[in-house]
Amino acid sequence: MKLKTTERGFTLIELVVGLSIAAFVVGAASMTTVTMMRLTPQNTDWAVALRQVQNAGHWISHDVQTSQGNITVNAWPNATFLTMTVPQWDSGAVVNKTYAYEFEDMPDGVKRLMRNNQTDVQEIMIAEFISHAEAQYSDNCTLTFTITTSSGSAEVTRSYEAIQRVPAP
Numbered sequence: 001m002k003l004k005t006t007e008r009g010f011t012l013i014e015l016v017v018g019l020s021i022a023a024f025v026v027g028a029a030s031m032t033t034v035t036m037m038r039l040t041p042q043n044t045d046w047a048v049a050l051r052q053v054q055n056a057g058h059w060i061s062h063d064v065q066t067s068q069g070n071i072t073v074n075a076w077p078n079a080t081f082l083t084m085t086v087p088q089w090d091s092g093a094v095v096n097k098t099y100a101y102e103f104e105d106m107p108d109g110v111k112r113l114m115r116n117n118q119t120d121v122q123e124i125m126i127a128e129f130i131s132h133a134e135a136q137y138s139d140n141c142t143l144t145f146t147i148t149t150s151s152g153s154a155e156v157t158r159s160y161e162a163i164q165r166v167p168a169p
Contacts, residue, residue, distance in 0.1 A: 041152065041153075042152075042153060042154065044152075045151045045152030045153055045154035046151075046154040046156065048129070048151040048152075048154075049129060049149040049150060049151040049154045049155060049156040050149075050156045052127040052128055052129050052130070052149040052151070052156075053127070053147050053148075053149050053156050053157070053158045054158070055126055055127045056113055056126055056127040056130070056133075056147045056149075057145075057147060057158055057160045059115060059126045060082065060101065060126075060143070060145060060160070060162065061160055061162040063084055063086055063099055063115075064084065064143045064162035064163075064164060065162055065163065065164065065165050066086050066087070066165065067084040067085055067086045067164055068085055068086070068087055068096070068164070069084070069085045070084075070137070071083070071084045071137045071143055071164075072084070072137075073135045073136065073137050073143075075134070076132060076133050076134055077103065077111070078103075079102050079103055079104075080100050080101070080102050081101045081102065081103055081113070081133060081135065082099075082100070082101040082135060082143075082145075083098065083099070083100045083101075084098070084099055085097070085098050085099075086098075086099055095119070096119075097117055097118075097119040097120065098117075098118040098119055099115060099116065099117055099118070100115075100116045100118055101113060101114070101115055101116070101126070102114045102116050103130065103133075106128065106129070109131070110128070110129045110130060110131050110149075110150055111130045111131075112125055112127070112128045112130070113125070113126040113127045113128075113130055113133075114126065127147070127149065128149075129149045129150055129151045130147060130148070130149050131148050131149060131150040131155065132146075132147075132148040132157075133145065133146065133147050133148070134146050140163075141163060141164040142161060142162070142163045142164075143161070143162045143163075143164075144159070144160070144161045145159070145160055145162075146158070146159040146160075147160075
């Protein structure tokens with residue numbers, strides 16, 4: 001088929017349709033990129049806050065379940081939040097160790113939760129970015145506690161309930 005000399009290039013309608021499709025694709029791609037760049041820090045803040053709450057819940061629940069005797073609870077923002085006695089095997093004998101969960105101040109008004117082994121004078125960090133915590137120990141050997149952490153723009157609150165396996169005498 002032979003083209004006439006007047007039939008070269010695109011028509012105005014073809015150019016307008018092609019530019020419209022290209023503009024739509026570029027607009028959608030740029031909106032997706034902007035959304036991803038904005039959401040990534042928010043997701044990171046939320047993941048950090050959630051992990052800190054889970055760490056605190058795990059360690060406190062574990063120690064409550066293995067503790068014997070009464071658990072002492074202090075109101076927020078006391079430095080010593082919880083105190084409990086946990087029996088542990090040491091050189092073939094059971095030794096009662098006292099653990100205190102204590103808050104240390106951090107910048108920005110949040111706190112760090114430390115697990116202080118008062119028997120062996122050892123301290124480990126359990127969680128950071130704690131903005132609030134409360135606990136209640138009941139007569140049926142149940143500790144109910146709520147921890148709130150804040151990281152960047154994210155805030156996560158979780159409630160836990162731990163029951164002592166060996167009730168207080």
